Amino acid sequence: MMSRNRSVFAAVAASVLLVLGTAQAALSSIGESASVAAAATGGCGKAPALASGSHTITSGGQSRSYILRVPAAYDNNHPYRLIFGFHWNGGTANDVDSGGTDGYNWSYYGLRRLADNANNSTIFVAPQGIGNGWANSGGRDVTFVDDMLQQIEAALCVDTAQIFSSGFSYGGAMSYALACARPTVFRAVAVYSGANLSGCSGGTQPVGYMGLHGLRDNVLPISSGRSLRDTFVRNNGCTPQNPPEPAQGSLTHIVTYYSGCRAGYPVVWAAFDGAGHDPGPRDGCTCDGWQTWTSGEVWKFFTQFQSTPPMSPSPSATPSRSPSASPSASPSVSPSVSPSASPSTPVTGACSATIETTNSWPGGFQSNVTVRAGSSAINGWTVKWTWTGGQTISQAWSGDLSTSGSEVTVRNVSYNGSIAAGGSTSFGFLGNGSAATPTVTCTSP
Numbered sequence: 001m002m003s004r005n006r007s008v009f010a011a012v013a014a015s016v017l018l019v020l021g022t023a024q025a026a027l028s029s030i031g032e033s034a035s036v037a038a039a040a041t042g043g044c045g046k047a048p049a050l051a052s053g054s055h056t057i058t059s060g061g062q063s064r065s066y067i068l069r070v071p072a073a074y075d076n077n078h079p080y081r082l083i084f085g086f087h088w089n090g091g092t093a094n095d096v097d098s099g100g101t102d103g104y105n106w107s108y109y110g111l112r113r114l115a116d117n118a119n120n121s122t123i124f125v126a127p128q129g130i131g132n133g134w135a136n137s138g139g140r141d142v143t144f145v146d147d148m149l150q151q152i153e154a155a156l157c158v159d160t161a162q163i164f165s166s167g168f169s170y171g172g173a174m175s176y177a178l179a180c181a182r183p184t185v186f187r188a189v190a191v192y193s194g195a196n197l198s199g200c201s202g203g204t205q206p207v208g209y210m211g212l213h214g215l216r217d218n219v220l221p222i223s224s225g226r227s228l229r230d231t232f233v234r235n236n237g238c239t240p241q242n243p244p245e246p247a248q249g250s251l252t253h254i255v256t257y258y259s260g261c262r263a264g265y266p267v268v269w270a271a272f273d274g275a276g277h278d279p280g281p282r283d284g285c286t287c288d289g290w291q292t293w294t295s296g297e298v299w300k301f302f303t304q305f306q307s308t309p310p311m312s313p314s315p316s317a318t319p320s321r322s323p324s325a326s327p328s329a330s331p332s333v334s335p336s337v338s339p340s341a342s343p344s345t346p347v348t349g350a351c352s353a354t355i356e357t358t359n360s361w362p363g364g365f366q367s368n369v370t371v372r373a374g375s376s377a378i379n380g381w382t383v384k385w386t387w388t389g390g391q392t393i394s395q396a397w398s399g400d401l402s403t404s405g406s407e408v409t410v411r412n413v414s415y416n417g418s419i420a421a422g423g424s425t426s427f428g429f430l431g432n433g434s435a436a437t438p439t440v441t442c443t444s445p
Helices: 002-022 093-098 100-106 112-117 137-155 170-181 223-234 294-302
Strands: 053-059 062-069 080-086 123-125 158-168 188-192 210-216 253-257 266-272 332-334 351-361 365-375 380-384 391-397 400-404 407-411 425-432 441-443
Touching: 053 123, 053 137, 062 093, 062 100, 062 137, 080 093, 080 112, 080 170, 080 294, 093 100, 093 123, 100 112, 112 123, 112 294, 112 391, 112 425, 123 137, 137 158, 137 170, 158 170, 170 188, 188 294, 210 223, 210 294, 223 266, 266 294, 294 351, 294 425, 332 391, 391 400
Parallel strands: 080 123, 080 158, 158 188, 188 210, 210 266
Antiparallel strands: 053 062, 062 123, 253 266, 253 332, 351 365, 365 425, 380 407, 380 441, 391 425, 400 407
């Protein structure tokens, strides 16, 4: 996957960083006043006028191209989530769409596979940058996105409250630029190992934001990712903090949901120690692959948002506990232990576990399981339950999953087995069938 491109990243790092000094600050302001409210686009109720594959469009007097992925069972009466996937410097739209040598499993940074498991819930777009980059000179790349959206929404049924952007490296910079310039168009963005390379026109309004960055990034240092994150910590009214990050050499990751953010505008920071400049790190090794934890975390972040948009933000907005808001009203670190956890009911025994449905759709659902320690610290845990309605699990993260018929067993992984007394950790999964909350048991050696 990305490891096969690291020599390319090193070779182009100097040219990428030069862009930082020349990126245009004055981006196009077209569309900044558009409403985020969900609406049926012009393509709803009509035969699709665009199909999966490559498309060209004239934008800013230039011929530009993008690749589109429409769900196989596309329904023109169903408004779809729309996710942009931006390529890195020297990469291409085809690299994002095809998934490179990892193929379908890594298409759109692994999100396409998860979307297909979730009942073909998403339309994907992979734009092609000029010169295989996203300099965004004069705001031309933001205008390109405006033009793509106009074409796609006229041709297909899109949920206008469910438009997202993701991208790695230069593509992360472009996603950040869109969060700054189009805060009422994009519901949230995920920036993998980014920096301010494509400009930030505006940059004062709230947008759901997730940043992922490696401690040992040798192309764009983690300090650049922290700076992007802090823009939206301020804009989203979150409580400033220095979120925990793993130690160098630990080969683990820590995901932190900021507290105090305005309702519906979470900020998430995922720091990892691993393979350097990489969107697909794997815990326990300086390697990468589509089995990375990043796909599940970004999918979890995007799918928490519902079609009903939040109220207009105000400084006094009360944080919501609904799926459209930050999942926690108090500092929460996943997959590491939350030291301030305060379970609603006392834990009897060494540990307890509770399962919660966080999202659902016809034929599938997403759940989160919280594991809590009792009055004493634990080192290792095992959670079990039995499905009663024929459900199956297609994807899990932050836990070692095994199944036998309807019986499910999930054990801790290397980084979340130790829980302090009264503390907690969590794991998540995508399920097939009807959402359910079976009785869950927890044991500790």
